[in-house]
Amino acid sequence: MKRLDLIFSERELDAIIKTLEKANVPGYTVMKHATGRGPERVVTEDMEFTGLGSNAHVIVFCEQELIDKMRDNIRDDLSYYGGVAYISEATPL
Amino acid sequence: MKRLDLIFSERELDAIIKTLEKANVPGYTVMKHATGRGPERVVTEDMEFTGLGSNAHVIVFCEQELIDKMRDNIRDDLSYYGGVAYISEATPL
Amino acid sequence: MKRLDLIFSERELDAIIKTLEKANVPGYTVMKHATGRGPERVVTEDMEFTGLGSNAHVIVFCEQELIDKMRDNIRDDLSYYGGVAYISEATPL
Amino acid sequence: MEINPILQNVLAPPVLFFLIGAISVLFKSDLEIPAPLPKLFSLYLLLAIGFKGGIEIQKSGFTDQVLPTLSAAILMSLVIPLIGFLILRFKFDVFNSAAIAAAYGSISAVTFISAESFLESQKIAFDGFMVGALALMESPAIIVGLLLVKFAAPQNRPKSRKMHLSAILHESLLNGSVYLLLSSLIVGFLTASSNPSGIAKMEPFTGQLFYGAECFFLLDMGIVAAQRLPRLKNAGSFLIGFAIFMPLFNAFIGVFVARFLSLGPGNSLLFVVLCASASYLAVPAAMRMTVPEAKSSYYISTTLGLTFPFNIVLGIPIYMSLVNTIIPLSPL
Amino acid sequence: MEINPILQNVLAPPVLFFLIGAISVLFKSDLEIPAPLPKLFSLYLLLAIGFKGGIEIQKSGFTDQVLPTLSAAILMSLVIPLIGFLILRFKFDVFNSAAIAAAYGSISAVTFISAESFLESQKIAFDGFMVGALALMESPAIIVGLLLVKFAAPQNRPKSRKMHLSAILHESLLNGSVYLLLSSLIVGFLTASSNPSGIAKMEPFTGQLFYGAECFFLLDMGIVAAQRLPRLKNAGSFLIGFAIFMPLFNAFIGVFVARFLSLGPGNSLLFVVLCASASYLAVPAAMRMTVPEAKSSYYISTTLGLTFPFNIVLGIPIYMSLVNTIIPLSPL
Amino acid sequence: MEINPILQNVLAPPVLFFLIGAISVLFKSDLEIPAPLPKLFSLYLLLAIGFKGGIEIQKSGFTDQVLPTLSAAILMSLVIPLIGFLILRFKFDVFNSAAIAAAYGSISAVTFISAESFLESQKIAFDGFMVGALALMESPAIIVGLLLVKFAAPQNRPKSRKMHLSAILHESLLNGSVYLLLSSLIVGFLTASSNPSGIAKMEPFTGQLFYGAECFFLLDMGIVAAQRLPRLKNAGSFLIGFAIFMPLFNAFIGVFVARFLSLGPGNSLLFVVLCASASYLAVPAAMRMTVPEAKSSYYISTTLGLTFPFNIVLGIPIYMSLVNTIIPLSPL
Numbered sequence A, B, C: 001m002k003r004l005d006l007i008f009s010e011r012e013l014d015a016i017i018k019t020l021e022k023a024n025v026p027g028y029t030v031m032k033h034a035t036g037r038g039p040e041r042v043v044t045e046d047m048e049f050t051g052l053g054s055n056a057h058v059i060v061f062c063e064q065e066l067i068d069k070m071r072d073n074i075r076d077d078l079s080y081y082g083g084v085a086y087i088s089e090a091t092p093l
Numbered sequence D, E, F: 001m002e003i004n005p006i007l008q009n010v011l012a013p014p015v016l017f018f019l020i021g022a023i024s025v026l027f028k029s030d031l032e033i034p035a036p037l038p039k040l041f042s043l044y045l046l047l048a049i050g051f052k053g054g055i056e057i058q059k060s061g062f063t064d065q066v067l068p069t070l071s072a073a074i075l076m077s078l079v080i081p082l083i084g085f086l087i088l089r090f091k092f093d094v095f096n097s098a099a100i101a102a103a104y105g106s107i108s109a110v111t112f113i114s115a116e117s118f119l120e121s122q123k124i125a126f127d128g129f130m131v132g133a134l135a136l137m138e139s140p141a142i143i144v145g146l147l148l149v150k151f152a153a154p155q156n157r158p159k160s161r162k163m164h165l166s167a168i169l170h171e172s173l174l175n176g177s178v179y180l181l182l183s184s185l186i187v188g189f190l191t192a193s194s195n196p197s198g199i200a201k202m203e204p205f206t207g208q209l210f211y212g213a214e215c216f217f218l219l220d221m222g223i224v225a226a227q228r229l230p231r232l233k234n235a236g237s238f239l240i241g242f243a244i245f246m247p248l249f250n251a252f253i254g255v256f257v258a259r260f261l262s263l264g265p266g267n268s269l270l271f272v273v274l275c276a277s278a279s280y281l282a283v284p285a286a287m288r289m290t291v292p293e294a295k296s297s298y299y300i301s302t303t304l305g306l307t308f309p310f311n312i313v314l315g316i317p318i319y320m321s322l323v324n325t326i327i328p329l330s331p332l
């Protein structure tokens, strides 16, 4: 089993969830209000009230094959506003 | 060292923390206000003000043997409202 | 590629970010409002309005060598108020 | 039924803000009221409703009408879930039927205050003790719902904990929103009886601010309702029909009870609205806690996505017409 | 220009609270207004401005001045971004130039209400319909900005989605803050025309509370501005100069347009302030959504970190002097 | 001491809401006021207290009583931590003793406003300049606490950073809550002296709303206190005793100082309450930052879990009796 961590602008959240749903992931978890810095952009808390939007952190536990299926779409989504996606190993309890 | 990720309804938080404390985990971290979807349920932000409760994400860094000790109790807690639990490897810095 | 998870008092956030920036990490993500318990202290939600400060959870995806570079500084930061730091494996999508 | 009262209702600020919220979702605006702001307004409204209600009850004292009305209110919140349960069992299992039925037996405080605003704009009098009916109708439906599960459900609920009477009472009386409303009511009552100067000092917060805060909250409710509505499609047309039929049906029973109690038109409307409204705070929270077998999206999407908007926008003026038609009829 | 009006402006509570916020950052105080509280105040201010504006417009009706003023306002918000774009292109690519220019063509509602407060404290009259100008000036600049990108940008934007006219209109009209302001304006208008008793009931929330909420919000804006300002250093001195020059330049054009329209001193100041202020809500949100190639830290740090504080603290009294100097001149 | 004032105090809305909050925890209700709403009310109260206090100070001017009273207030906040430190050292190390002692030398603004509400309900006059004493008593105790650590602690604090005087002053004066109170006081003062029309415009926000917001905040404080209380058990009975004994002891000293200063009964009560109350905002935040060796659960649980509720519910009327007994005695 894999764990997929996605961090990106919350304004892209609907698109990412659509991608996840299309791949039939068994589930996902969304945590909003994340801030941070990437190679290009700084995301700060004041971007919440201005409507620029802070980051969302999405966790997906799923099989590798699902990740392979989604890879291109997710990369596409993330190439627009930026964001990162990492995979690690996870075992169900 | 292991990392245990638990995601479940915040209404179950007290029960889960009791389980963790009973197993004498060295510590744990709680992040609330998570939303998401699992095999059966969708958890949305409006469930916060209605009192239905959104999800909590709990992270525990501990030894494998502690996880083995807690396994049954956690599964029990999660079987009620649902939720997921995953283990991965982690090394202290 | 590695994933570094740091959990510590948000009052230490500026110091930690300075450490990260000095090591030239490619990026980092900050999630505030985490609560929890460690070996010594309990961090609860009411510590937010009192100004004591709750915890921040910082995630950094970077190479092992950067982590080695930061190790001492981070340990130093965390030795003051406490906090935990764990490393795990991660592969870019 | 004239079109006029409906239009008049729709043109009141609270309803307009509700519609603005709903339309923003329809048009995919990114207008958003982030958590926990809706909780702030929800807590505030419960506190203010309770506090003002407690003052009113202390002021008006226990008139002849109070006891019969409150008793009838409790009775309605016991009977409605039973009827609802029987209807819902045609399509749903015991768990879902009980949970949805309980929601319709209980009440929505915001629907109630919308009805009060409507009466005020129509200059129709009503009594402060009706808030007592509101407070008393929250819990009994929860108890009925949980008893239905306890006795009608298969003996062996694999995923569930045992449900003791104490747990049932706990969920129905100590649920956050029930507790805040009831205890604020007691605070209001005590303040009015022993500390009347406190009333004036609270007035700007609980009184003057109320209407605006109601509007702000309804803006959010419009957003929430419009986001919830599409999810009802998955629940099927039976449940969609139920979410419209049930309030109308309950209103119909309610208006005859109101007439039997000889309530004036204002109190009658409030009584009818209490019967017709469905809970999206206390009951769902209690059901999620105790009946995990029921799908929360069923009971929350029906009440929040359909019944609530229906009552706010169309229901209240419709019920007013009903009251104006039935109440003045020659005695039974 | 006398020093007096500047000092008087600085000594008003909203500006003082703004300065307190900024100073707290300077002195590294840990004073913090955590999210989403700034959003609460921002939503509240937009709702209240819109609602009160709608009432004023309904009350004043469409006088002779209304149509020319509103038309001129729209015109300014179309022209300013074009000028800004030409200036910015000396240093920046199409994407950044268009995004920054659009921000300066649009408006800042809080700068506008600060100007209103200033006029009130100076006992200078102004008309309610100017809120209409505020509302109408939010969107056109967004449209201009996006059209500039559409037509001036390299045909092949690798990282970007196609930008249809519908997307442009969506972003400019259904952006959360534009939508809330416009729709609250409509609610205010409808309330005033068909439900005047609703005005009094909203007054404590949208009226009496307004000034205090403005102060609280400005406290946060002071913090935000002072945190943003240092990041402007990375953007270079050209942009820093632009953030001060552009509002002055726009004010200068604005005051002559106001004179041409024969606006009184109050309306003139508001018109000038609309021209001089830059958007940190609607435009940045829309640009982030549609022009990811532009660096958000450029357009948000200039408007929030420099132009906004400049206008609030120094700009408004400077523009007042400008108005007092130019408007009374013998006719052109 | 009659029971009457205690009961009267308990029956005031703020105290009743505090008790409601505490009882909700006792009965395991799921009533919750999620973060950052408590922060909103806490910020609001500090801003409003400061602003109104600044106006009062400007209005009353510097009478004969002002200087001696303010000096005595500062003196008390320097002496109390020293006494507290000596007592606590019987059981605790230097770090914990200094941190807890500092909390008791400083003040709780909400306890102060509860005392003001109590005086108003008893129709006893007091002076606006007492807010100056409140503001001046926040910081000195922090300085004393940090100096105690600097000089009494083992030279070699392994886990700690060096503590320079500048850091001590920074923590004591630029701590978020100290800074907001002080600067709002200055804003109030400046507004009253140079912009009196601003007072009326702020009044609905900082004045009329205050009492209700206080109630809402106390509802949350009741929840927090009741959640904190059980954790005091781990701290041992010495600390529990200290949390009740120390306010009574400080009140006792305070009332004699008040008498020496010839303060009237209203000002005397406020002075006594400042001495008796303990800080749960400024001091804990500063100590957490600079003395990580001290257990935050000690100093925050005593002040928030026991001393604060004790003062709010029982302390204030007890101190009033004390004042009524001691102050009128024939001169010393």
Ligand SMILES: Nc1ncnc2c1ncn2[C@@H]1O[C@H](COP(=O)(O)O)[C@@H](O)[C@H]1O
Residues within 6 Å of the ligand: A007, A008, A009, A034, A035, A036, A037, A038, A039, A040, A041, A042, A043, A055, A081, A082, A083, A084, C025, C026, C027, C028, C029, C030, C059, C060, C061, C062
């Ligand atoms: N190396 C990294 N480690 C952790 N988070 C990152 C990293 N790089 C980017 N992020 C997160 O992803 C967001 C978008 O990054 P970017 O693509 O650079 O705009 C940032 O705001 C961070 O929250």
Ligand SMILES: Nc1ncnc2c1ncn2[C@@H]1O[C@H](COP(=O)(O)O)[C@@H](O)[C@H]1O
Residues within 6 Å of the ligand: A025, A026, A027, A028, A029, A030, A059, A060, A061, A062, B007, B008, B009, B034, B035, B036, B037, B038, B039, B040, B041, B042, B043, B055, B081, B082, B083, B084
């Ligand atoms: N595969 C998954 N990956 C990430 N989060 C999940 C997954 N499945 C469930 N969750 C989370 O666990 C919560 C409870 O799931 P459930 O047990 O289906 O009710 C969901 O709301 C999600 O937040």
Ligand SMILES: Nc1ncnc2c1ncn2[C@@H]1O[C@H](COP(=O)(O)O)[C@@H](O)[C@H]1O
Residues within 6 Å of the ligand: B025, B026, B027, B028, B029, B030, B059, B060, B061, B062, C007, C008, C009, C034, C035, C036, C037, C038, C039, C040, C041, C042, C043, C055, C081, C082, C083, C084
């Ligand atoms: N074993 C652990 N697993 C997860 N989180 C931990 C653990 N130990 C400590 N923490 C987090 O780190 C914070 C600081 O811990 P401490 O250093 O004990 O004060 C705690 O409040 C927890 O949020």
Ligand code: NA
Residues within 6 Å of the ligand: D080, D103, D104, D105, D106, D107, D250, D274, D275, D276, D277, D278
């Ligand atoms: Na009902």
Ligand code: NA
Residues within 6 Å of the ligand: E080, E103, E104, E105, E106, E107, E250, E274, E275, E276, E277, E278
């Ligand atoms: Na402009």
Ligand code: NA
Residues within 6 Å of the ligand: F080, F103, F104, F105, F106, F107, F250, F274, F275, F276, F277, F278
């Ligand atoms: Na004290």
